Amino acid sequence: MFGNQFYHQTLRRYVIMFGNLFNDITVARINTSGQVVQRIGVPVAYGPKQKFLVRLAQDPNFEREVAIQLPRIGFEITGVNYAPERKLASTQRNVRITAADDKQLLNQYVPVPYDVNMQLNIYVKNADDGTQILEQILPYFTPEWTTTLRLIDEMDIKMDIPTVLQSTNFEDVYEGDFDTRRAIIWSLDFVVKGYIYGPVRSTGIINRSIIRVSDEIDTRNDVATVDVTPGLTAQGVATANSAATIPRGSISANDDFGFITSIDEDVFGS
Numbered sequence: 001m002f003g004n005q006f007y008h009q010t011l012r013r014y015v016i017m018f019g020n021l022f023n024d025i026t027v028a029r030i031n032t033s034g035q036v037v038q039r040i041g042v043p044v045a046y047g048p049k050q051k052f053l054v055r056l057a058q059d060p061n062f063e064r065e066v067a068i069q070l071p072r073i074g075f076e077i078t079g080v081n082y083a084p085e086r087k088l089a090s091t092q093r094n095v096r097i098t099a100a101d102d103k104q105l106l107n108q109y110v111p112v113p114y115d116v117n118m119q120l121n122i123y124v125k126n127a128d129d130g131t132q133i134l135e136q137i138l139p140y141f142t143p144e145w146t147t148t149l150r151l152i153d154e155m156d157i158k159m160d161i162p163t164v165l166q167s168t169n170f171e172d173v174y175e176g177d178f179d180t181r182r183a184i185i186w187s188l189d190f191v192v193k194g195y196i197y198g199p200v201r202s203t204g205i206i207n208r209s210i211i212r213v214s215d216e217i218d219t220r221n222d223v224a225t226v227d228v229t230p231g232l233t234a235q236g237v238a239t240a241n242s243a244a245t246i247p248r249g250s251i252s253a254n255d256d257f258g259f260i261t262s263i264d265e266d267v268f269g270s
Contacts, residue, residue: 004199006198006199006200008151008197010194010197011077011116011194011196013149013150014116014161014192014194017147017149017161017163017192018118018190018192019046021147022073025041025042025044025137026039026041027040027042027129027132028040028132040071042133043072043073044073044074044075045073045074046075046076047074047075047076070125072123073120073121073123074120075121077117077118078117078118078119078189080114080115080117082112082114083115084113086113086193087112090109092110093107093108093109093110094108094109096154096155097205097253097254103205103253104202104203104205105204106154106201107201107202108197108200112195112196112197113193113194113195114194115192115193117189117190117191118190118191118192119187119188119190121187122134122187122188125184133186143164143165144163144164144165146160146161148161151197154200155200159195161194163190163192164191166190166191167188168187169186169187170185170186170187171184171185171186172185207248207251208228208248209229211225211226211227211228224263224264224265226261227264228262229259230245230255230257230260231244231260232245232251232255232256232258233245233246239258240259241260242260242262245260
């Protein structure tokens, strides 16, 4: 129904952008003298919360050779919702002239606003690790953090995308006897205020505009015609003189041209 296939990887870019916000967090281990004896980088992975919980239940003591490490951070998309309050006029378009063919104009309708809901889960062994990680995140969201993101390569479109912190929740998952390992989880809910773009289309450059003015009583008769074309001399100088210009088909959209206006009044005579 909708025609040609296209894929701008917009949602994928939002996921990568969101994950990159949290990829430099570390946890410091301090001895009784107050000295830092170890610094641990906190890995970040995309995956649902239940996946990590199941992994913890299957190997609670982390005795396998390859095991999940704590502390760690996991995140996932929990929903994508239309945001009508950020809607732009549907008739507007983004346009761009490519360097490869300056006789063609790339155009694309303005994007549709969507809120991408993200949940960030912090998994730790002990409470202090969790509060360390939390304090490295919360001060930057007041309540939002804005990232400039390149969304459409073909159109060279960059947008400021706010990431808004909505809520913070704490969960202490503890099952079984006292020897069973527990999992402390901080869950942070975010909204990425993004946009989804439609297809990019290519059209020719308009190099002539003709306006016909009709009589207010008899609209069948034109009383004047206004003809506007670009004007450029062979030396590359803008001109409004029709006798001095090169053919309009030889003028590029990137040229610094002038405008030649021709008005033909009383087209059909009195």
